[in-house]
Amino acid sequence: xxxxxxxxxxxTPDQAEQGKLTLLxxxxxxxxxxxxxxxSFYLKANCKVCFVALIQSFSHYNIVxxxxxxxxxxxxxxxxxxxxxxxKSAVDVFFRPQEDPHPLQFxxxxxxxxxxxxxxxxxxxxxxxxxxxxxWRCPVLLVDDLSVLLSLGVGAVAVLDFVHYCRATVxxxxxxxVVALVHDSGDAEDEENDILLNGLGxxxxxxxxxxxxxxxxxxxxxxxxxxxxxxxSQPTAQRDRSLTYQYKIQDKNVSFFAKGMSPAVL
Amino acid sequence: MLELLLALGGLxxxxxxxxxxxRSLLKALIKKSALCGEQVHILGCEVSExxxxxxxxxNINSRLVYHDLFRDPLNWSKTGEALPGGPLExxxxxxxxxxxxxxTVALDSLSWLLLHLPCTTLCQILHALSHQxxxxxxxxxxxQVHVLGLLHEELHGPGPxxxxxxxxxxxxxxxxxxxxxxxxxxxxxxxxxxxHQTQWFxxxxxxxxxxxxxxxxxxxxxxxxxxPSTDPTTHLTFNLHLSKKEREAKDSLTLPFQFxxxxxxxLLRPGLSQATSHIFYExxxxxxxxxxxxxxxxxx
Numbered sequence: 001x002x003x004x005x006x007x008x009x010x011x012t013p014d015q016a017e018q019g020k021l022t023l024l025x026x027x028x029x030x031x032x033x034x035x036x037x038x039x040s041f042y043l044k045a046n047c048k049v050c051f052v053a054l055i056q057s058f059s060h061y062n063i064v065x066x067x068x069x070x071x072x073x074x075x076x077x078x079x080x081x082x083x084x085x086x087x088k089s090a091v092d093v094f095f096r097p098q099e100d101p102h103p104l105q106f107x108x109x110x111x112x113x114x115x116x117x118x119x120x121x122x123x124x125x126x127x128x129x130x131x132x133x134x135x136w137r138c139p140v141l142l143v144d145d146l147s148v149l150l151s152l153g154v155g156a157v158a159v160l161d162f163v164h165y166c167r168a169t170v171x172x173x174x175x176x177x178v179v180a181l182v183h184d185s186g187d188a189e190d191e192e193n194d195i196l197l198n199g200l201g202x203x204x205x206x207x208x209x210x211x212x213x214x215x216x217x218x219x220x221x222x223x224x225x226x227x228x229x230x231x232x233s234q235p236t237a238q239r240d241r242s243l244t245y246q247y248k249i250q251d252k253n254v255s256f257f258a259k260g261m262s263p264a265v266l
Numbered sequence: 267m268l269e270l271l272l273a274l275g276g277l278x279x280x281x282x283x284x285x286x287x288x289r290s291l292l293k294a295l296i297k298k299s300a301l302c303g304e305q306v307h308i309l310g311c312e313v314s315e316x317x318x319x320x321x322x323x324x325n326i327n328s329r330l331v332y333h334d335l336f337r338d339p340l341n342w343s344k345t346g347e348a349l350p351g352g353p354l355e356x357x358x359x360x361x362x363x364x365x366x367x368x369x370t371v372a373l374d375s376l377s378w379l380l381l382h383l384p385c386t387t388l389c390q391i392l393h394a395l396s397h398q399x400x401x402x403x404x405x406x407x408x409x410q411v412h413v414l415g416l417l418h419e420e421l422h423g424p425g426p427x428x429x430x431x432x433x434x435x436x437x438x439x440x441x442x443x444x445x446x447x448x449x450x451x452x453x454x455x456x457x458x459x460x461x462h463q464t465q466w467f468x469x470x471x472x473x474x475x476x477x478x479x480x481x482x483x484x485x486x487x488x489x490x491x492x493x494p495s496t497d498p499t500t501h502l503t504f505n506l507h508l509s510k511k512e513r514e515a516k517d518s519l520t521l522p523f524q525f526x527x528x529x530x531x532x533l534l535r536p537g538l539s540q541a542t543s544h545i546f547y548e549x550x551x552x553x554x555x556x557x558x559x560x561x562x563x564x565x566x
Contacts, residue, residue: 114340157382172317191423198418199418242285
């Protein structure tokens with residue numbers, strides 16, 4: 001996790017909020033550093049994490065996680081992390097009998113089905129522990145990412161329904177958190193992606209948006225992060241607080257600074 | 267403002283966006299209806315019942331009937347807890363409701379319903395819902411059904427948005443500037459032209475509405491304490507000011523191409539005040555001064 005991002009979000013692993021949906025989105029840049037941040041954040045916060053990783057392999061997340069101070073292998077062995085490796089298990093779908101339920105069952109279906117098997121996998125992974133086992137703090141679902149589901153033929157409404165059910169189970173019923181990454185297609189007119197992004201935006205409590213700089217690539221400033229807090233529990237005067245920071249990604253850390261205040265230009 | 271929104275009856279459409287959410291205004295309207303003694307039915311698709319009821323006191327909560335489509339709308343859990351028939355049946359049941367008295371139906375949200383039901387079906391049901399007093403022959407004409415619908419603008423194309431907009435008697439579009447929310451309200455009174463109104467407001471924690479005068483003033487940039495304001499016209503090497511005599515001379519000067527009455531008179535009576543002009547010509551040695559008219563031999 002990145003300590004500076006924790007400061008910006010005003011949170012620490014010990015005081016993580018519960019029952020929230022956080023939406024990560026990126027436009028014209030790669031926002032996966034946010035996924036690594038939240039993965040290591042919730043592992044350090046002693047939460048049970050179900051990670052639906054559709055983009056990269058387990059070893060990739062493990063290597064990055066080790067730089068941030070968590071070991072995914074250890075977490076998986078002691079039951080804190082349930083890891084669905086999409087790249088590997090997508091192939092398994094075709095080598096099993098069709099009746100066996102598989103989380104990525106939608107890959108076999110000719111028309112865009114629903115994501116109920118994936119939801120049931122998540123529900124099973126994050127179900128409350130029996131009293132004999134170690135008590136984790138709260139369940140967390142992390143998805144990297146949801147846009148690839150659209151590319152694999154699932155409709156935007158089906159993905160929204162999946163997130164809806166995850167919210168109902170993980171956030172509401174089990175007082176956990178859901179974090180999901182969606183790519184913003186930007187100028188490319190992708191209606192399904194826009195419906196997904198805006199639909200999730202309406203459901204989320206916190207939106208973190210990583211954008212590339214409007215002026216193009218820069219060596220010292222890799223992009224800009226916009227933070228939007230929505231739906232606080234009480235509608236107060238500050239209900240739509242929004243902050244913007246610029247960032248630079250380093251080997252083991254991401255440094256954040258106010259716009260125009262990069263150390264390289266001061 | 268809330269009374270005006272509820273005065274017309276029929277469908278009140280609240281259009282919000284990711285940046286300016288409309289659920290607080292919806293809850294403020296629900297609170298207003300409940301305080302007026304109406305019973306409020308809420309079809310909740312997007313938030314759970316606990317979260318929706320948060321912020322209302324028990325007096326209001328007792329008047330709210332929450333139809334829960336949040337927990338299991340598509341019957342995936344198959345435990346029998348879901349509303350039978352899904353969203354469509356739940357809506358139709360609201361239409362068929364026969365208890366007397368004024369009632370408010372809140373749909374949270376219409377976007378969810380629009381994504382899961384065909385647009386035509388939804389429009390037909392909304393029409394039936396908002397014109398319910400014509401269905402029940404014995405209800406007094408004073409009883410209105412209020413239907414409040416929350417719609418997320420960015421999720422739908424112009425077709426469904428236009429269809430829902432045409433069904434609505436009142437349309438509220440939420441936007442704002444710098445943390446201050448505003449509502450642009452369109453009233454469609456029967457047999458009158460639609461009227462517009464823009465109102466700046468904020469919702470208090472107990473879901474009552476506070477009207478604001480206007481957008482917040484631009485925060486004045488702080489005067490930089492390090493640079494005292496200096497007058498740049500001091501210590502110049504040239505003169506920027508005119509003395510009194512120079513100013514008088516400047517004011518009395520007529521510009522060369524300005525058409526004044528004196529010039530007009532001069533042009534109308536030529537020769538009176540002007541000296542006649544002469545042309546002095548010295549012919550060269552090679553000039554051929556022929557006094558004949560060169561066109562004389564033309565037959566024209």
